[in-house]
Amino acid sequence: MNASSPTTIDVTLGARSYPVWIGRGLLGDHARWRTMLRGRHALVVSNTTVAPLYLERVAQGLDGLDWSSFLLDDGEAHKSFANVERVLAALAGLGATRDACVIALGGGVVGDLAGFSAACWMRGIDFIQMPTTLLAMVDSSVGGKTGVNLPAGKNLVGAFHQPRAVVADIDTLTTLPVREYRAGLAEVVKGAAIGDEPFFAWLEAHADALAARDDDAVAEAIARKVRYKAGVVARDETEQGERALLNLGHTFGHALETAGRYATLLHGEGVAVGMLLAARLSERLGMAAADDTARLQRLLEKLGLPVAVPAGMDAQQLLALMRLDKKNTAGKLRLILWRSIGEAEIVGGVAEAQVLAVLHEAIAPR
Numbered sequence: 584m585n586a587s588s589p590t591t592i593d594v595t596l597g598a599r600s601y602p603v604w605i606g607r608g609l610l611g612d613h614a615r616w617r618t619m620l621r622g623r624h625a626l627v628v629s630n631t632t633v634a635p636l637y638l639e640r641v642a643q644g645l646d647g648l649d650w651s652s653f654l655l656d657d658g659e660a661h662k663s664f665a666n667v668e669r670v671l672a673a674l675a676g677l678g679a680t681r682d683a684c685v686i687a688l689g690g691g692v693v694g695d696l697a698g699f700s701a702a703c704w705m706r707g708i709d710f711i712q713m714p715t716t717l718l719a720m721v722d723s724s725v726g727g728k729t730g731v732n733l734p735a736g737k738n739l740v741g742a743f744h745q746p747r748a749v750v751a752d753i754d755t756l757t758t759l760p761v762r763e764y765r766a767g768l769a770e771v772v773k774g775a776a777i778g779d780e781p782f783f784a785w786l787e788a789h790a791d792a793l794a795a796r797d798d799d800a801v802a803e804a805i806a807r808k809v810r811y812k813a814g815v816v817a818r819d820e821t822e823q824g825e826r827a828l829l830n831l832g833h834t835f836g837h838a839l840e841t842a843g844r845y846a847t848l849l850h851g852e853g854v855a856v857g858m859l860l861a862a863r864l865s866e867r868l869g870m871a872a873a874d875d876t877a878r879l880q881r882l883l884e885k886l887g888l889p890v891a892v893p894a895g896m897d898a899q900q901l902l903a904l905m906r907l908d909k910k911n912t913a914g915k916l917r918l919i920l921w922r923s924i925g926e927a928e929i930v931g932g933v934a935e936a937q938v939l940a941v942l943h944e945a946i947a948p949r
């Protein structure tokens with residue numbers, strides 16, 4: 584892959600369709616992404632870890648515009664309303680008009696918060712995703728889910744607001760810490776686990792290469808996952824049905840993240856443990872075979888992801904957090920479970936006692 588021939592995957596949404604460009608050197612390929620800016624104003628939202636590495640590269644492409652930057656502190660704990668207000672104040676300070684563009688340069692926290700701020704400013708302005716983490720490249724930058732966390736739960740406030748483009752420069756992965764890289768792999772595994780058994784088998788066969796961050800394996804994993812997700816989003820933009828499957832592992836995972844006050848598990852780590860708990864619950868409900876749970880656990884372990892609930896967590900507290908999940912209806916838990924690898928399903932009215940049993944079992948051994 585190189586800047587002149589990136590992989591392009593389109594998210595097809597009529598007039599709001601957009602490209603996801605995946606390749607090397609894309610942040611510096613100004614001629615490509617600059618065409619997506621319509622007005623005179625741009626605000627780059629980034630964080631204090633990413634900006635020193637990549638802001639200058641993006642800034643060179645903003646020459647001649649009125650632009651400024653706003654930097655968050657790094658980490659999920661900063662995906663807050665208070666920071667949305669600060670981004671909006673930065674847009675006001677810039678004098679941003681309705682044709683302004685917000686550029687999200689960073690991982691999922693930056694992308695979600697910058698996108699939500701763009702959705703709010705003057706009731707919605709453009710934004711461009713420039714993901715610099717594996718997780719953001721394969722998942723959060725695609726599909727237009729934007730939002731912030733509340734103390735009561737993850738992503739409880741937000742909006743569907745699609746970006747104008749996603750610029751995934753895989754050169755930025757060279758500076759990504761290993762723990763963050765592995766967390767991104769969890770969202771790759773998730774895509775395969777939901778609806779693509781051959782991709783799951785490919786991940787098993789390439790687990791060592793992926794764990795070693797082999798360039799070709801990583802590039803292929805990114806493109807396959809993005810292609811899969813783009814298809815789901817195009818069919819069900821606002822999660823009326825199929826898109827909810829992308830939430831496999833998230834009901835448990837979000838509860839684990841919130842219980843740990845966003846400081847114990849990275850999002851992808853929560854999803855890894857959450858997927859395993861969902862697989863165990865599927866098994867317990869007689870929907871799926873134990874062999875599939877074992878296969879999932881082996882793959883996650885090979886990729887260096889956690890598979891256990893962190894010490895000190897309480898099953899009742901986790902269940903209480905799960906009751907606030909956005910997929911629930913009529914006061915009943917609605918979870919993404921699976922029949923087998925590559926065959927996930929939305930299951931409503933899941934008995935809390937069964938969920939508690941899975942949580943107790945996961946917590947008890949220590």
Ligand SMILES: O=C(O)C(=O)C[C@@H](O)[C@H](O)[C@H](O)COP(=O)(O)O
Pocket residue numbers: 722723725726728737738770822826827829830833909
């Ligand atoms: O794009 C989606 O749809 C997803 O559910 C992808 C998730 O991996 C992602 O973490 C998303 O932000 C979670 O959304 P939420 O609706 O569960 O808050």
